[in-house]
Amino acid sequence: MKIQGKFNTISFVKTYSLYFVLGALIIFFSIFAQGFLTWCNFINILKRTTITAILSLGTLFVIISGGIDISNGAIATLSSVIIATALLNGGITWPILILALVVLALLIGLFSGSAVALGNVPPIITTLALASMIRGGMMVYTGGFTIDAGRGVLIRFLNRASFLGIPNMIWVVLIMYFIGYVLLTKTKFGRYVYAIGGDSEICEHAGIPVKKVRILVFIFASMVAFVAGILLYARLGVGQPTALINIELDCIAAVVLGGASLSGGRGSIINTFLGVVTLGLLINGMNYLNVVTYWQYVVQGCVILFAALVHSQRK
């Protein structure tokens, strides 16, 4: 229970923990890592984290609605592989390709959403199974090989070009976050997402179409993952079926760092973005300090635990 007008140290630390962590990291790395505190490196960090940032947006929606999504890495990879295949085979015009991607995203989101909302399968199981199925399907289709369709317009536009000194990839992230922000805070859908994460039973009594909202959330997450897949293709330049393994952990860590509650009902767009940046900054700084890459796993796990610990609530 929140008491107005009275200063509470614990809740203060909890609310602003992300900013403390971010500030501490920036100060630490600025002192110990040469060349860390530069505009160039800042843009570099943002560019490195574009895919995580976009995927986290989907994860945020799912987590606010009280679920969890660990299939978005697989879905994004699927999207990149499909784009690579389509470009390699040729004969497909852009509108048809985009339409096909949208329809596929819709179907995948519909599948996981209805398994969760109508089939009563826990989200973690649904998305775990979905990820396994998609990865398996991609491996069957590609045989584990990467698909190289050459360096086309898409790659040149997204990976090389920049607008107002900021790479286009980052613009995509900003646009996506803007859309997410509007959806979550300015629409009825957004309020419903918060509401069903808070207490779905009460929502049902209040006449909110809980099942429909839940399915829509998964469709949104799947759409977002497809957008991330386009960026992934632009970044790698090929369709690689084994890309983005374990990225869902990054996303969950970022969202939870951003103050979202894993039991649903709480979370914010801007803090999620800051969470992504914090994680990216951590990895970037560790690279500057020449830490062995495998430590990243350990750090990632510890960050998830730390974030969950800070925001854990006693019942």
Next chain:
Amino acid sequence: MQKGNTQKKQRMKYSLLNWKESCLFRLFRNSQILIPLLFILCFASFFVPHFMVKDNILNILRQISVLSLISIGSTLVIITGGIDLSVGSVMALVAVYTATAVKAGTSFWIIFPVAILFGMLIGMVNGILIMNFTIPPFIVTLAVMTIGRGLVLLRTGGSNITELGNKAFLFLGRGFLLGIPFPIIILFVFYLFWSIVLNNTRFAREVYAIGNNEEASKVAGIAVRRVILYVYMIAGMMASVGAVIDTSRMNTVTAMYGNGIEFDCVTAVVLGGASLDGGSGRVMNTLYGAALLGIINNLFNLLGVSTYWGQIVKGLILILAVMTNTTLKRRD
């Protein structure tokens, strides 16, 4: 209405040769998984050559013994309403320890207890984080899974540990006792132990009670924290037993060993009819579930289909199994 029902039940109870009271019916009722299992067994032995051959059956049994051992631990965790995603990393950590120790020439009688303690220790970390810090089980075990995998990669540098070359140790996973593969015997011993524990002890009743209603259990005076701590420790222990046997069977440890096995574990438990909401689940049914998965894997091998198809099929099976379990539970 109520009265009529009880009368009907009474009548049924006393009539001889009643199908609904026969032990076969009860067997199928308690283990619905047996129906698809038997169906697949019949199908495979009719249509797939080399399936019902002694060597192949022994092979399947040896392959499923490790999954079954770990799944016993996962069953307990799922009965309490939790989930353990860290088993794969626990296995990898224990396997790396075991392989290093065997190579260093340590006696098996030291390796095995230490490995078990190691697994229990990680389980304890899981349990403490879940109960004392009130973090959801899947987040804790997801984080421990990542950290564990990172430690394994750091320790091995991403490469494999091969050629352990200790005959006595290799017997554990490859040997035969009275014509039966040794892992099967270990599985049988552990199964016997856990099914006796789960059917007779107070601990087991507390585990089921917590799964059914944690709050009520707390009010009823069950030491919820301690029971859940034990459950995760048991899961860690069973994972390490499986890892030691697997290390011996494969004579190799890869850096990505055990990756994704938590998926098979959950599938086996859920196929056995356990609900992920907690409160239900049986060790024997989990073993049937593991057997079904093993047979499906084996069929894919025999038919020469890519194992990645197996991944797709297993994903579908998992979702369908959970859906049927929840709908059946709701109907009850």
